[in-house]
Every structure is written in C-alpha cells, then in structure tokens.
Amino acid sequence: MSRKMPPRTTTGHVSSLMTSFFSGESRVSTLALTSIVPNPDQPRSFFDDDDLAALASSIHRLGLLQPVLVSASGPDGKHILYAGERRWRACRLLGHHEIKAIIISGDPAEIALVENVVRVDLDMVELARGCERLMNRHGYTQGQVAEILGRSQSEISRTLNILSLPEDILQAVPSVSNKISKSTLFALADLGDEQAARVAWGRIVTTGMTVSELRAMKTDLNTPSAKPEQKSAKDVGTASATKVLLPALKQIARLQASPGSLGHEDIQRLHALRDALDQLLGTLPERAGHETPLCDIA
Numbered sequence: 001m002s003r004k005m006p007p008r009t010t011t012g013h014v015s016s017l018m019t020s021f022f023s024g025e026s027r028v029s030t031l032a033l034t035s036i037v038p039n040p041d042q043p044r045s046f047f048d049d050d051d052l053a054a055l056a057s058s059i060h061r062l063g064l065l066q067p068v069l070v071s072a073s074g075p076d077g078k079h080i081l082y083a084g085e086r087r088w089r090a091c092r093l094l095g096h097h098e099i100k101a102i103i104i105s106g107d108p109a110e111i112a113l114v115e116n117v118v119r120v121d122l123d124m125v126e127l128a129r130g131c132e133r134l135m136n137r138h139g140y141t142q143g144q145v146a147e148i149l150g151r152s153q154s155e156i157s158r159t160l161n162i163l164s165l166p167e168d169i170l171q172a173v174p175s176v177s178n179k180i181s182k183s184t185l186f187a188l189a190d191l192g193d194e195q196a197a198r199v200a201w202g203r204i205v206t207t208g209m210t211v212s213e214l215r216a217m218k219t220d221l222n223t224p225s226a227k228p229e230q231k232s233a234k235d236v237g238t239a240s241a242t243k244v245l246l247p248a249l250k251q252i253a254r255l256q257a258s259p260g261s262l263g264h265e266d267i268q269r270l271h272a273l274r275d276a277l278d279q280l281l282g283t284l285p286e287r288a289g290h291e292t293p294l295c296d297i298a
Contacts, residue, residue, distance in 0.1 A: 035073070039081050068100070113130040113133075131156060159186075165197055168279035172276060184210075188214055205273050
C-alpha cells in the first residue's frame with residue numbers, strides 16, 4: 001500500500017523564484033528573438049497596442065533595462081518565455097533580432113504569475129485565472145497561492161470569486177481595468193446574480209458605481225419584501241435598470257449632438273457599454289414594440 005505524500009510546501013520554492021528574478025548574480029544571455037516562443041500559460045492575455053508602442057519607444061531610447069526570463073532550450077531549440085512578453089513583443093516591433101534573457105528553471109505558469117504580480121502587470125481577471133490555473137495544476141490550496149503571491153487568503157478567495165461573473169463581463173474587464181478598482185470588482189462578484197451583475201456593469205462603465213451602491217444592491221436582492229415572497233432578481237434588476245437607463249439615454253442623446261467632443265477613453269467606454277448591452281439583450285426574450293428615438297428622450 002502506497003503512503004500518501006505530504007502536501008508540497010511553497011516557501012522555499014517561492015524564495016528561489018524571487019531570487020531568480022532579482023539576483024544580480026543571474027547570468028544574462030543574448031538569444032535570438034526567433035528562438036523564444038510565448039508561454040501558453042501566460043496569465044496576461046491583453047496587450048494594449050498603444051502601451052506596446054510606448055514601451056518600444058522607451059527601449060529604443062534607453063535600451064532594454066530588464067532581461068526577459070526564459071526556460072532552457074527544448075529539443076526543438078526553442079526557449080519558453082516565462083516573463084517579459086511585453087518586452088519581447090516591443091523588441092520585435094523595433095525589428096531587433098536578439099534580446100537579453102535570463103535562463104531559469106521552474107514551472108512556467110507559477111513563474112509567469114509571480115513575475116507579473118510583482119510588476120503589477122495583470123488585471124484582476126488575469127490574476128484570478130492565473131491563481132485558478134495554479135490550483136488546478138498543482139493542487140495548491142488558496143492559502144498556498146496566497147503565500148506565493150504575498151497576499152492574504154481572504155483576498156485570494158475574493159479574487160477567485162471574480163470568475164463567477166458572466167463571461168462577457170470578464171472579457172470586457174481588460175479594456176477598462178485602469179478605470180475600475182479591485183474593490184469594485186469584488187463587490188460586483190459578491191452580487192451573486194448574473195442579471196443584476198449585468199445591470200450594475202452597464203452602470204459602472206458609463207456613469208460609475210460605488211462599492212457602497214453595489215453593496216446596497218446586494219442587500220436589495222437578499223431582503224424580503226413586505227409580502228411573504230422574496231424580491232426576485234428580475235424585480236431588483238428592473239428597478240435598477242430604470243434608474244440607470246433613462247439618464248444614460250439622455251447623455252447619449254446629448255453626445256450625438258456633439259460627437260467631436262469624445263476623447264479616446266470616452267470611445268473605449270462606449271465600446272464596452274455596447275458590448276455589455278449586446279450581451280444583456282441577447283439574454284432577453286424578444287418583445288414586440290417600437291424603438292423610442294433618442295430625440296424623444298432628451
């Protein structure tokens with residue numbers, strides 16, 4: 001009868017990872033860009049074109065200040081890119097043929113996640129998916145993931161809860177992540193209701209919504225009415241939608257009169273709103289009726 005192995009401890013492994021990242025004794029190699037391939041387990045999935053162009057400009061002026069982290073070469077002679085994909089992409093944009101790299105050993109998913117968290121390069125959805133990947137791959141507990149990342153277990157638990165949001169919201173987060181706080185996403189996920197979450201998300205990306213307002217919305221969902229039956233998500237969602245949609249429609253009608261006043265960030269928010277509305281409308285039954293012109297609302 002085989003004896004069950006004790007759970008793996010992460011402290012020593014994390015220490016060696018961090019040493020690999022920042023030790024001045026690490027040997028820097030010069031590798032061909034074509035010999036490096038992106039890590040399929042890279043937790044970061046969104047790369048902004050403008051950010052890459054800005055990074056390329058910085059590298060052109062100042063040089064590459066931090067080497068990328070790669071695996072030892074495999075049988076095909078390729079190195080897996082553990083960390084630094086933005087730098088690697090920027091060097092390709094510049095037409096470089098080589099890049100400075102540090103060759104290290106370890107689990108690609110774990111190294112990439114830790115390095116990105118240290119550099120604050122991940123949005124909350126990417127972080128949540130990275131944590132989930134580590135737990136599924138290694139059987140880590142939330143406590144062990146918290147130790148790896150230097151976070152509290154409660155924060156890791158709330159981070160993972162973000163993945164309970166509808167997929168269309170998760171896909172929209174990267175494009176507006178710099179405008180939405182971590183606590184807002186935590187409170188949005190805490191609603192625990194897809195329809196209410198979509199209504200709240202539409203408001204977050206347009207007029208904004210505070211954590212206190214999200215908590216109040218959750219209370220409304222969970223508070224029994226004066227009648228014996230409990231308020232349904234539909235009732236709460238309809239009331240919230242009425243408060244949100246009428247002011248939003250009036251603002252959109254005003255914008256139609258002067259579209260030239262819209263900046264780049266305004267246009268990004270409108271795209272995010274359109275995607276959220278398309279997803280919401282796709283979940284609703286078709287109803288007969290006529291559309292109300294915006295001019296009648298303004």
